[in-house]
Amino acid sequence: MNFTLHTPSGYWNPLLWVAFLVLFAVVGYIIYSRGNPAHKTGEQAKPYLSGNEEPDVEEIRVRASDIYWGFLEALKGYYRVLIAMHTGDLRDYIYWYIGVGTVIILIFLGGL
Amino acid sequence: MGKLTSFKRSLWVFHASGGSCNACDIEIVALLTPRYDVERFGIRLAGSPRHADVLLVTGAIPRDFADKLRRIYEQMPDPKAVVVVGSCGTTGGVFYDSYNIAGPIDEIIPVDVYVPGCPPRPEAIIDGVVKAWLKIERLEKELEGKTGGDGE
Numbered sequence: 001m002n003f004t005l006h007t008p009s010g011y012w013n014p015l016l017w018v019a020f021l022v023l024f025a026v027v028g029y030i031i032y033s034r035g036n037p038a039h040k041t042g043e044q045a046k047p048y049l050s051g052n053e054e055p056d057v058e059e060i061r062v063r064a065s066d067i068y069w070g071f072l073e074a075l076k077g078y079y080r081v082l083i084a085m086h087t088g089d090l091r092d093y094i095y096w097y098i099g100v101g102t103v104i105i106l107i108f109l110g111g112l
Numbered sequence: 113m114g115k116l117t118s119f120k121r122s123l124w125v126f127h128a129s130g131g132s133c134n135a136c137d138i139e140i141v142a143l144l145t146p147r148y149d150v151e152r153f154g155i156r157l158a159g160s161p162r163h164a165d166v167l168l169v170t171g172a173i174p175r176d177f178a179d180k181l182r183r184i185y186e187q188m189p190d191p192k193a194v195v196v197v198g199s200c201g202t203t204g205g206v207f208y209d210s211y212n213i214a215g216p217i218d219e220i221i222p223v224d225v226y227v228p229g230c231p232p233r234p235e236a237i238i239d240g241v242v243k244a245w246l247k248i249e250r251l252e253k254e255l256e257g258k259t260g261g262d263g264e
Contacts, residue, residue: 043186048160051128051180 122154123245126164128184130217131207132171135231136198140168142234155241161188166244168237169217172200172207178214185221191251193224193244197237202226 005012046054072079085096129137143150144157158164161184173181185194194217199205201217208216217223224247227240 040190043183044189046187048162048184048187051177051184053183 122156123166123241123248124156124158124164125166125168125241126158126161126184126188127168127170128161128181130169130171130173130177130181130201131213132198132200136170136201139231139234139237140170140197143237148234148238150238150241155238161185164188165192165248166241167192167194167221168197168241169194169201169221169223170197172204172210172213173215173217173220174212175214178220181217181220191248191255193247193251194221195225195227195237195240195244196223197227197232197240199228199230202228205230 003014085092127137127140140157142148143155150156161167165188167185167188169181185192196202196217200207204210204213204216207213214220225240225243227236229236232240
């Protein structure tokens with residue numbers, strides 16, 4: 001099977017492309033494996049924070065949930081009620097399901 | 113005075129003020145004024161030790177600052193040199209027996225050049241920094257030999 005695609009400006013062969021990719025990866029790995037004697041780890045690689053120790057990332061990193069801070073703050077009255085309702089107890093959720101379902105059925109039966 | 117051959121860039125200096133009374137710090141600031149203008153020699157103050165070649169330290173070092181100074185020194189890239197400016201940093205000065213002083217700076221980090229004085233004159237500080245420059249020159253050559261490159 002011939003994989004070569006000929007075009008007016010040249011040709012394209014995926015097998016050749018993979019072969020070159022492997023070749024470049026091997027050359028890259030050889031250079032990488034030699035290492036850099038001047039490369040430092042430890043304190044020299046850490047950020048400068050006015051000489052203070054770097055805090056744990058959990059303390060300083062902006063979490064994904066922080067993106068919603070504005071919504072949570074603006075709607076905190078609503079969320080306070082909603083979070084209180086989410087007890088984590090499955091029986092509470094079934095009570096809600098049955099209760100809301102009963103109200104809906106009564107509305108439909110009443111023809112409203 | 114030696115000849116600079118291998119350190120082929122501007123010398124960036126980071127200033128760490130410990131328990132200084134600010135007299136030495138003011139003399140360091142005087143170096144940047146038009147009268148002394150060390151930036152014409154390529155010597156400039158850097159905002160971070162990560163970008164600095166020379167660490168200028170002033171004042172006797174309080175206990176709370178000792179570990180911070182150690183960390184600042186360790187964060188500087190190689191090659192690096194330390195210049196102590198003023199009598200307090202050199203010997204402890206008038207604070208030598210204070211309960212709150214961790215000691216002269218050379219008891220905390222290795223010091224290459226001492227510039228004594230209370231405060232030292234700006235010309236003396238420039239002389240100290242240039243002496244540190246010569247040491248960095250030697251370290252740069254050693255680093256070049258180790259990496260086989262330009263030591264960057």
